[in-house]
Amino acid sequence: MRDLDLRRLRMFVEVVEAPSLRVAAERLFISQQALSAAIRDLERQLGVELFSRSRRSLTPTPAGKALYEGAVPLLAGGAHLASEVRLIDASNPDPYTIGHTPGLAPSEVFEIIEGAVLADPSLPITVRPLSPSAIREEILGGNIDLALARSREVPPDLAGATATRHKLRLAVNAHHPLAANPTCAMKDLESCQIVVSELEEDYVNMLVSYCRRAGFEPKIIASTLRGTPPHMAVITHPEACAFVTNQPGWLYGNQIRIVEFDDPPMTPVMALWLPNTAPRIRNLILDAVGVSVETELI
The missing domain is CATH 1.10.10.10 (Winged helix-like DNA-binding domain superfamily/Winged helix DNA-binding domain)
Incomplete structure (x- = not known):
C-alpha cells in the first residue's frame, strides 16, 4: 500500500x-x-x-x-x-517553548530544565504559564513544544513521561489549628476544608485519591484566586488548607505555615509532547533529569 x-x-x-x-x-x-x-x-x-x-x-x-x-x-x-x-538551518532560531500549569512554580520548572541549560547555556528556551485545559490544543497547534503539568494522565493523541516527582506538604493560615503542629498526618485533614484550583482537574482528582486512601472523603472548595501560588489561597480561605510543594516553615510575613506530612505523598510532574517527534532540546531536557523516553512513555 x-x-x-x-x-x-x-x-x-x-x-x-x-x-x-x-x-x-x-x-x-x-x-x-x-x-x-x-x-x-x-x-x-x-x-x-x-x-x-x-x-x-x-x-x-x-x-x-x-x-x-x-x-x-x-x-x-x-x-x-x-x-x-x-x-536547524536558521542563524537565529525561534525559542523552544515550554508551557507549565499553575500548580508548578517557575522555579520548579527551572529545576527540570536546569541540567540541559547548564550543559548548553546557548539553548533558546522560553517558559510561560499554560492553562491545563489548553495543553492538547497548544501542543497540536504548535504554540508550545513541551508542557509540564502535575498529572498522571496523558491525552490519547499526545506522548508523555514522568519528568520528576515532588513531595507534597500542607499550607495553612497562621490561625489554623494545624499551624501549631510540627508535622501532620493525612488523616488530620478529615475535618478540614481543602482549597484547590478548579482549573487543574486531574491534579485535584489525584489529591482526592490521596485523601481516600487515608480513609476519608475530602471537603474540597475551589479557590477564588487565579495566577497566584497555591499557598496564597489560605490567606483568602483562612479556614482551609492547601497542598503545596514549598519547603516547610513560615511564609508571607509569618501569615502562612508550611507543615510536613509524617508520610508525605509524592506528586508526579508529567512532561507532554507531540508523538513521533524527537527534537534535540526536548531530548536534552529529559536526558538531564534521567528520563528514558523509550521506557518511560505512558
Whole structure:
C-alpha cells in the first residue's frame, strides 16, 4: 500500500471538522468536486469507507473516527518536523517553548530544565504559564513544544513521561489549628476544608485519591484566586488548607505555615509532547533529569 498522502489526510481532517463539505472546500480553497474526489481516493487507498453519506451531512464511520484521531497528531508532527528542519538551518532560531500549569512554580520548572541549560547555556528556551485545559490544543497547534503539568494522565493523541516527582506538604493560615503542629498526618485533614484550583482537574482528582486512601472523603472548595501560588489561597480561605510543594516553615510575613506530612505523598510532574517527534532540546531536557523516553512513555 502506498504511504498516506498528507495533503489528502489534511483534507480529510478539514471535512471532519467543518460543518459541511462546502465549508471545508472553501477553507481549503478548492472546489467541492475536487475535495470529494480526494476523499474517495483516500478511501480507495485504505480500502474502507470513511464517511456515512447522506444528502445533508457526512458522518465519520468508526474507521473514519479512528483515522481522524490518528491524523491530528500525525499532521501536527509533520508540521513540527518541517519547523525543526528550518530552525536547524536558521542563524537565529525561534525559542523552544515550554508551557507549565499553575500548580508548578517557575522555579520548579527551572529545576527540570536546569541540567540541559547548564550543559548548553546557548539553548533558546522560553517558559510561560499554560492553562491545563489548553495543553492538547497548544501542543497540536504548535504554540508550545513541551508542557509540564502535575498529572498522571496523558491525552490519547499526545506522548508523555514522568519528568520528576515532588513531595507534597500542607499550607495553612497562621490561625489554623494545624499551624501549631510540627508535622501532620493525612488523616488530620478529615475535618478540614481543602482549597484547590478548579482549573487543574486531574491534579485535584489525584489529591482526592490521596485523601481516600487515608480513609476519608475530602471537603474540597475551589479557590477564588487565579495566577497566584497555591499557598496564597489560605490567606483568602483562612479556614482551609492547601497542598503545596514549598519547603516547610513560615511564609508571607509569618501569615502562612508550611507543615510536613509524617508520610508525605509524592506528586508526579508529567512532561507532554507531540508523538513521533524527537527534537534535540526536548531530548536534552529529559536526558538531564534521567528520563528514558523509550521506557518511560505512558
